[in-house]
Amino acid sequence: MKYQRGITIVELIVVMLLTSFFVTLIAQFTIGFWRDGFLEEADLDTFNTRLTAGDIIRDSVGTSQGMIMQNSIADPNPMNADPTDVSGTHWIAIHAIPGTTNIPASGSTAPLVYYRRPAQATNGTYIMNGTVPYEDEYVLYLDGTTKSLMMRTLANSFADGNRLKTSCPPSIATTSCPADKTVATDLSSVTMRYFSRTGNTIDWTSITDPNTGSYIGPDFTAVEVAEFTLNITKKPYLQTTNATVNSTIIRVALRNA
Numbered sequence: 001m002k003y004q005r006g007i008t009i010v011e012l013i014v015v016m017l018l019t020s021f022f023v024t025l026i027a028q029f030t031i032g033f034w035r036d037g038f039l040e041e042a043d044l045d046t047f048n049t050r051l052t053a054g055d056i057i058r059d060s061v062g063t064s065q066g067m068i069m070q071n072s073i074a075d076p077n078p079m080n081a082d083p084t085d086v087s088g089t090h091w092i093a094i095h096a097i098p099g100t101t102n103i104p105a106s107g108s109t110a111p112l113v114y115y116r117r118p119a120q121a122t123n124g125t126y127i128m129n130g131t132v133p134y135e136d137e138y139v140l141y142l143d144g145t146t147k148s149l150m151m152r153t154l155a156n157s158f159a160d161g162n163r164l165k166t167s168c169p170p171s172i173a174t175t176s177c178p179a180d181k182t183v184a185t186d187l188s189s190v191t192m193r194y195f196s197r198t199g200n201t202i203d204w205t206s207i208t209d210p211n212t213g214s215y216i217g218p219d220f221t222a223v224e225v226a227e228f229t230l231n232i233t234k235k236p237y238l239q240t241t242n243a244t245v246n247s248t249i250i251r252v253a254l255r256n257a
Helices: 009-060
Strands: 066-068 099-102 109-118 135-143 148-154 181-184 187-195 225-234 244-253
Touching (some): 009 148, 009 181, 009 225, 009 244, 099 109, 109 187
Antiparallel strands (some): 135 148, 148 181, 187 225, 225 244
């Protein structure tokens, strides 16, 4: 009887090793291709974030009447309420102090700047209070949960026909109180600097009262140019670190100049 020769153990081991080798190469190539693709996608996302944030900030802040230390229009839902305000409708007061504000912990927020703009009707015309327009107010704050720069709008209730609505935290937003607007995402921090029209730095802490030691330097009323540096970090899918890291500088001149 004639028997057909089968594969030997050595041959089987060689085939298994070669198969494992080629499978490993293919897997490494595939994973590397995916990683590079997700990295490119993250880079594109942050690029879009930078462009969008620049447009929003230049359009909103750049057409403002100036920055303020605290909102004067009552906000029923301040994220960082002023502890000295018994009404609980005002954000904590801030001053023109150049520096970096890091994204707070998840569940927390941090105010960045407040400013005011003329109130407008639905057709875009200013709503006048005598010879001057009524003014709406805006709050830019950092949200630690979403790692985003958010915009709260505070509509002036005395401006009849005001097209602006007071906004709310996204978690409680309604038709009558729309959600705060997202300006930028994937932020790690925002650095602010303030200038006069001639380029001099504005810093509330630059001068102190010789008698009390309190700061008496120039404040937001003197700010004519504001500079936002958005520091963006993102961890692409299949990456273990924030492989996408970049910054964008947005400088805007205010109308109060």
